[in-house]
Amino acid sequence: MDEEIPNVVSCKDFPFDFVFGVSTSAYQVQGANKMVEGASNGGGRGDSIWDVFTHTEGKILDGSNGDIAGDQYHLYQEDVELMFKLGFGAYRFSVSWSRIFHDGLGTEVNEEGITYYNNLINALLDKGMHPNITLYHWDLPNHLHESVGGWLSEKIVEYFAIYAETCFSNFGDRVKHWITLNEPHQLSVNGYDIGLFAPGRSENPSTETYLVAHHLLLAHGAAVSVYKKKFQAQQGGEIGIALDCEWAEAFSDKIEDKIAAARRIDFHFGWYLDPIYFGDYPKTMREKLGDRLPKFSDEDRELLRNLVDFLGINQYTTRLIAHSTTSPDSGHFYQDQQLERIVENPGGEAIGEKAASEWLYIVPWGIRSVLNYVAQKYQKPKIYITQNGMDDEDDPKALLHEMLDDKKRVGFYKAYLAAIAQAIKDGVDVRGYFAWSFLDNFEWTQGYTKRFGIVYVDYKNGLSRHPKSSALWFSRFLKGDGGKTIKYRQ
Numbered sequence: 001m002d003e004e005i006p007n008v009v010s011c012k013d014f015p016f017d018f019v020f021g022v023s024t025s026a027y028q029v030q031g032a033n034k035m036v037e038g039a040s041n042g043g044g045r046g047d048s049i050w051d052v053f054t055h056t057e058g059k060i061l062d063g064s065n066g067d068i069a070g071d072q073y074h075l076y077q078e079d080v081e082l083m084f085k086l087g088f089g090a091y092r093f094s095v096s097w098s099r100i101f102h103d104g105l106g107t108e109v110n111e112e113g114i115t116y117y118n119n120l121i122n123a124l125l126d127k128g129m130h131p132n133i134t135l136y137h138w139d140l141p142n143h144l145h146e147s148v149g150g151w152l153s154e155k156i157v158e159y160f161a162i163y164a165e166t167c168f169s170n171f172g173d174r175v176k177h178w179i180t181l182n183e184p185h186q187l188s189v190n191g192y193d194i195g196l197f198a199p200g201r202s203e204n205p206s207t208e209t210y211l212v213a214h215h216l217l218l219a220h221g222a223a224v225s226v227y228k229k230k231f232q233a234q235q236g237g238e239i240g241i242a243l244d245c246e247w248a249e250a251f252s253d254k255i256e257d258k259i260a261a262a263r264r265i266d267f268h269f270g271w272y273l274d275p276i277y278f279g280d281y282p283k284t285m286r287e288k289l290g291d292r293l294p295k296f297s298d299e300d301r302e303l304l305r306n307l308v309d310f311l312g313i314n315q316y317t318t319r320l321i322a323h324s325t326t327s328p329d330s331g332h333f334y335q336d337q338q339l340e341r342i343v344e345n346p347g348g349e350a351i352g353e354k355a356a357s358e359w360l361y362i363v364p365w366g367i368r369s370v371l372n373y374v375a376q377k378y379q380k381p382k383i384y385i386t387q388n389g390m391d392d393e394d395d396p397k398a399l400l401h402e403m404l405d406d407k408k409r410v411g412f413y414k415a416y417l418a419a420i421a422q423a424i425k426d427g428v429d430v431r432g433y434f435a436w437s438f439l440d441n442f443e444w445t446q447g448y449t450k451r452f453g454i455v456y457v458d459y460k461n462g463l464s465r466h467p468k469s470s471a472l473w474f475s476r477f478l479k480g481d482g483g484k485t486i487k488y489r490q
Contacts, residue, residue, distance in 0.1 A: 009414055011477055013421035019130065019432030020478055021090030022083060022454070023387055025137035025182065028441035029070040030096065043073060044110040046102030048139035049150070053198035062447035069442045070457050073116065078465065080123045082455065083438065086471055087478035090130040092386060092434045093120070094137035094182065097163055104141025106162035114170050121174050132177040132434070134242065135164055135223060138187050138197065145199055151187070151212040157219045164223035168231045176237035179312055179386065180223045183244045184216040184272055194331040196445055205332035207292050214294040217275055221303035228306050241276070242312030242386040245269045245374075247366035251322035251342055260323040260339040263288075265373070267337050273311075275304055277378050288336055310431070311374065312386035317359065318366030319343065320351060353408070355390040356450050362390060362408075364415035371423035371430060382429050388416055389436035391443070391450040400466065403456055409470040417477075435474065439465070 011020075027050050033043025034051065054065035072079055083091055097104055099113035121131045140150050148155045164180070172178075187197065193209040195202035220241055227239045248264035250257040266274075266282035274282045279301045281293055296304070319341040327334040329341060343351050343361055352363040371383065390412045395403065413435065424430050440453035448459060454471040458464045467475075 009418040009421055009477075011480055013418075014424065015431075018430075019090050019384070020474075021088050021092055021130070021132065021432065021434045022438035023092040023434040023436050024072070024438050024441060025094045025134070025139075026096035026099070027066045027069070027137070027139045028437070028443070029072045029439050031069050031071040031073045032067045033073050033099075034067075043099060043116065044102060044112040045096055046098035046104070047142040048096065048098050049142050049145050049198040050139050052142050053200055056200070059200065060445055060447045062449050064442065064447035066442040068463075070439045071463050072439070075463065075465075076116075076120045077123055079438070080120070080127060080129070082465060082467070084127040084129060086467065086475045088129065088474070090132055090177075090432065090434070091124055091438070092132040092134065092177075092179075094134040094139075095167055096139055097136065098139065098141040098143075100166055101141065101163060102143075104144035104159055104163070106159055106166070109166060117171060121171055125174060130177065131171075131175050132179070133167065133171065133175050134179040134182050135167060136160070136180065136219075137182040138191075140199075150199065151192075151215050152208060154215055154218070156215055157222050160219040161222040161226055165226045165230070168227055168235070172227075172231050172235040172237060176235070178227065178237060178239040179242045180220040180239065181216055182242045182312075182386075183314055184213060184220075184241075185244055185268060188213040188216065189331060189333045193333045206336075209333050210289065210293050213271060217272060218300060218303065220276075221300070221306060224306045224308065225303055238309035240308040240310040240312055240384075241272070242314055243269060243272050244314040244316075244387070245370050246316070247318040247363070247370050248321045248341075249318060249366070249369070251320040251340075252346060254323075256323035257321065260337075261321040263337060264319075264321050264339055264341075267333075269374075273374075273378055276308060279304065288338075308381070310382040310384055311378070312384050313370065313374065314387035314436070315367045315370050315385065316388065316390070317361050318351060318363035318369075320345060355408075355412075356393040357391050357446070360390055362412055362415070364419040367416055368419040368423045368426070371420070371428045372426055375426075375428040380427075380429055382431055384432040384434065385420060385430065386434050387436040388433065389413075389452050389454075391452045394449050394451050400456070400458070403451075404466055404468045406454075406468045406470050409454070409468070410473045413470060413473065 033045050054060050100110060102110055124131045144150050188209050190197035191199060192201045192212045193205035224239055248261040250261040263284050266284045270282040285293055322340045322342055324340040325338055352361040354361050390409055420430060437452040439455050440451040440457040443450040454468055456466040456468055
């Protein structure tokens with residue numbers, strides 16, 4: 001399919017009202033500003049499960065945490081100014097639940113947290129930029145995890161609805177784009193099966209993974225219901241969900257490989273979209289999992305029937321899929337799928353050039369495949385690419401100018417944007433694109449060893465910001481000088 005993607009791309013290849021923005025998440029860039037012994041310390045935010053997880057020895061590759069991260073809590077004005085100068089029209093960021101309710105229970109609002117987000121929102125609006133808020137990007141208040149079981153308990157649905165309503169009430173007069181959850185797939189699998197992410201559980205992977213996903217879906221439905229019933233008519237905004245989708249291409253023309261690739265998409269993507277659009281989990285999951293997959297009540301289905309106004313898609317990479325009775329990937333979830341994820345084609349050639357993270361191969365045609373698949377199966381929804389990007393390895397010995405010269409990332413963005421432009425010509429309703437990430441950030445279990453940002457953060461020198469070549473390329477692209485040759489590395 002890559003041969004069909006044009007070898008040039010410019011801003012003119014997108015609709016005139018297409019939104020170009022950048023994206024981050026709270027724990028990765030804001031800094032903690034936590035409650036200390038019951039007293040407010042620079043923000044009044046309570047502990048999240050990631051605070052506890054990162055302070056547990058051996059969980060993070062470089063032993064780091066998000067206590068300071070990029071400190072956007074204090075440096076947001078500088079960041080907004082830089083986004084504006086580069087030419088972006090929107091900023092997607094997440095709200096830290098425990099910054100609004102330090103214990104997550106919804107009984108006492110932290111006014112310092114409300115003020116911070118109001119200030120950030122107003123700073124963006126002052127520059128003519130659109131704030132896009134994600135309500136949940138994995139940082140569950142730790143008190144909810146310890147007191148009620150967090151996402152393992154159905155009680156979490158009510159607490160999430162209270163939190164969402166508080167955000168709608170305080171910010172919705174100015175925020176017109178809401179995302180309920182970011183990548184619930186990653187939280188369910190890595191948090192409750194493999195144990196790689198907070199809260200680091202792997203005790204009952206054959207059931208907890210699917211139970212957590214079920215409660216995440218119900219929480220999403222509850223938040224959408226609150227917004228549509230109480231706020232949407234007056235505030236005039238829209239609400240959706242952001243799901244990640246690693247495209248799955250059959251390894252061969254064998255029917256079992258084609259079925260396995262379709263099964264992979266069902267387990268990765270359909271797991272969350274099918275209940276929203278069709279009222280139940282994919283048939284393939286029901287057949288494979290049986291009673292381990294929770295059932296939706298009539299009340300649940302009614303809740304999920306409040307369809308999203310748009311779908312956010314986070315897309316980075318692609319895998320070739322072959323049928324296999326046992327999976328080489330760790331985790332019960334992968335064994336359930338009975339397939340192998342492969343990074344080399346039958347001829348032995350890599351599917352794409354590798355980025356810094358072991359999971360990220362650069363495969364531009366995969367994003368076009370995802371977009372066309374979604375349009376065909378899910379009623380041609382309005383789509384935003386809510387995350388797309390690649391990482392470099394941090395090199396403490398490298399000179400600053402060497403770290404800023406990110407030619408591979410420039411090539412990545414050119415190629416993926418060209419593929420998205422082609423999907424739009426295919427008839428897919430894509431309305432916007434958010435590059436991941438605006439800043440180098442705390443990259444979860446990889447700590448600060450990986451850099452996804454188009455802006456370099458100098459952690460050794462006052463967290464100073466330095467636009468990389470990719471940021472400058474985006475600036476030229478957004479100002480009409482983006483039509484340059486794309487060199488594929490297939």
